[in-house]
Amino acid sequence: MPGVRPGDWLADTRTSYDTVAAAYADLIRDAVAGDRYLRAALELFAGAVLDGGGGPVADVGCGPGHVTAHLHGLGVDAFGVxxxxxMVERARRDHPxxxxxVGSMTELDLPDASVAGVLAWWSLIHVPDDVLPTVLGHFHRVLRxxxxxxxxxxxxxxxxxxTRGYGGHPMRVHVHRRLPERMAALVRAAGFEVEAHLLxxxxxxxxxxxxxxxxS
Known part of the structure; x- marks a missing residue:
């Protein structure tokens, strides 16, 4: 990806979100509660997990933990990475x-077939295209x-x-947008079936x- 420094994007992302953690947590605190489509999407996900017998669910790129907490409220055994x-410190404080x-989705430190669900909400947007298949491969590996x-x-x-983000604080992160057909193709190539897509x-x-x- 032009402009992305190999080996540096993870460090840049970590430093950027360490810098904006408090402002970001305050901004998105009610994001799920205030959006019926986000709530509906989480209900669909929770239902799929519970209908499959339940089990632990990894919220990967969990930020301050608001989505992890919402899943917990839906009866899901969710934890955040x-x-x-x-961000993790903030999540632990707000949801004790x-x-x-702390962990990286590029080297997801979870055992094979150990979770019943993986959720990654707007956390793949900073992952370069050439690294995304590795990340999705980890998701496939850790899922039952x-x-x-x-x-x-x-x-x-x-x-x-x-270069500037939440609360006006400095950041250095590349934000990657992807077309639905491209994302679906990447997910299928990693060994998943695509059941639904919501725009x-x-x-x-x-x-x-x-x-x-x-x-699969």
């Missing part, structure tokens, strides 16, 4: 009864057969460097999408 230590740990996958992402076919705010400057899949 995030690259940013400051839940499990959060028939396990549920849900991915949220920005829709488009371009990337940009974000959010299609007329917005930056549409969003949520993909629901299942490990």
């Amino acid at each position: 995030d690259l940013s230590p400051a 009864g839940l499990r959060f740990e 057969a028939g396990g549920a996958l849900q991915v949220g992402y920005h829709v488009g076919d371009e990337s940009r460097l974000k 959010l705010d299609p007329d917005a400057a930056t549409p969003q999408a949520i993909l629901l899949g299942r490990r």
Whole structure:
């Protein structure tokens, strides 16, 4: 990906989200509660997990833990993983009864076939195209057969460097948009079945999408 420094994007992402952790947590605190489509998507995901017999669910790129907590409220045994230590610290403070740990989706430190679901909401947007198959491969590896996958992402076919973010704090992260057909192809290539695709705010400057899949 032009402009992405090999080996540096993970460090840049970690430092950026450490910097904005408090401002980001305050901004998105009620994001799920205030959006019926996001709530519906999480209910579909939780239902898929529970219908499959339940089990632990990894919220990968969990940030301050608001989505992990919402899943827990739906009866899912959810835990969070995030690259940013400051985000994990915030998640532990705001949701003390839940499990959060520092980790990278590029080297997901979970045993094979150990989880019933993987959720990655807008956390793949900073992953370069050439690394994304590795990340999706880890998701497939840690999921049990028939396990549920849900991915949220920005829709488009371009990337940009974000240098200022939440609360006006400096950041250095590349934001990658992907077309639904491209994302679906990547997910299928990693060994998943695509069950549904939801396009959010299609007329917005930056549409969003949520993909629901299942490990083959």
